Amino acid sequence: MEAELQILEEFIKTNPDYRELKRYLAVKLALSGYGYRAIQEIIGVTPGLIAKRKKEFIST
Numbered sequence: 001m002e003a004e005l006q007i008l009e010e011f012i013k014t015n016p017d018y019r020e021l022k023r024y025l026a027v028k029l030a031l032s033g034y035g036y037r038a039i040q041e042i043i044g045v046t047p048g049l050i051a052k053r054k055k056e057f058i059s060t
Helices: 002-014 018-031 036-043 047-059
Strands: none
Touching (some): 002 018
16 A cells, blocks of 8 residues: 555656646545545545546556
């Protein structure tokens, strides 16, 4: 899990696209233990998007 968080942190630091940043931040928060509803309230993305992006990230 620590390696995944590090990969996400590097991506967040180097990606200028705001939409992608929000998506990867959502995955980082989910992997850090935040619930989907909390993430939705914090950064304004849907639970479906969080689940989809988390699944994509984990499978790569």
